[in-house]
Amino acid sequence: MKIVIPDDYQDCVRHLDAFARLRGHDVSVYHDTVADEDALVERFRDAEALVLIRERTPIGDSLLARLPRLKAISQTGGGAAHVDLAACKRHGVTVMAGTGSPHAAAELTWGLVLAAMRHIPEEFANLKAGRWQRTLGTGLKGRTLGVFGYGKIGRLVARYGQAFEMNVLVWGREGTRARAAEAGLDVAASQAELFERSDVLSLHLRLNADTQGIVSAADLARMKPGALLVNTSRAPLIEPGALVAALREGRPGRAAVDVFEQEPVTDHPLLALPNVLATPHLGYVEQDSYERYFGDAFDNLLAFDAGRPVNNLAE
Structure with a gap:
């Protein structure tokens, strides 16, 4: 599966223990945020799945219409307010969220x-x-x-x-x-x-x-x-x-x-x-939280890829 992970500001995702779960998949990681839709399309063009870090990249109808290969979005944490769930449903994109820690x-x-x-x-x-x-x-x-x-x-x-x-x-x-x-x-x-x-x-x-x-x-x-x-x-x-x-x-x-x-x-x-x-939105940016958030996100994505039931927020 071709997976793209945007907005990894600290270049830490590849160094998490949880990242080993994606071994065997084609994973691209970006360390900055881009707002321009054309730039996002360029990054996400070949992606079959996105792993999103909280609310850093919004996903809307216009962007989804230009990503015909996208099948799934796996969200770190429990919220997906930045993802247009109705648009995902129209475009047949499964959206999964994990759990958070306070x-x-x-x-x-x-x-x-x-x-x-x-x-x-x-x-x-x-x-x-x-x-x-x-x-x-x-x-x-x-x-x-x-x-x-x-x-x-x-x-x-x-x-x-x-x-x-x-x-x-x-x-x-x-x-x-x-x-x-x-x-x-x-x-x-x-x-x-x-x-x-x-x-x-x-x-x-x-x-x-x-x-x-x-x-x-x-x-x-x-x-x-x-x-x-x-x-x-x-x-x-x-x-x-x-x-x-x-x-x-x-x-x-x-x-x-x-x-x-x-x-x-x-x-x-x-x-x-x-x-x-x-401080620069550090509330959840902590080693244990990242292991939990990304572990959940990767597990959800692997379950989707294996055809196992997942909680699709876009249903």
């Missing part, structure tokens, strides 16, 4: 919290430049951690907050609030209260039509001047332009982000702000 994203979230609250990147830069103790950090004990969305990742982050003796405050859909209350956590009376009370507020929502832009400029304006907003979920959860404007106004005082509207990013208004800590 741990890597939750751990990165907590790393960003600690790094931002204690100014770790700034102080490392100061130390390298010969400057000693130039900032005053903020501790977490006794402060309020707001968790917007109490799913798998949100639950882990809430537990981390408890381990640091923070007061955890949760908001989300009705089911979210019920689960948080059952776990003995404080549930905000409203979304507004979540933003008003939180010293650290972390977003853990799936992006869909209901959650796009769910964090408004008015929400951000309610935050404390010393508060930190953390977003390791999806950038469009926040109203376009609202976070940059809010940070310039000083409410919240800081932000730590791992996600952007268009990725990869080389230039963005957030990167120019002194009160922002940013």
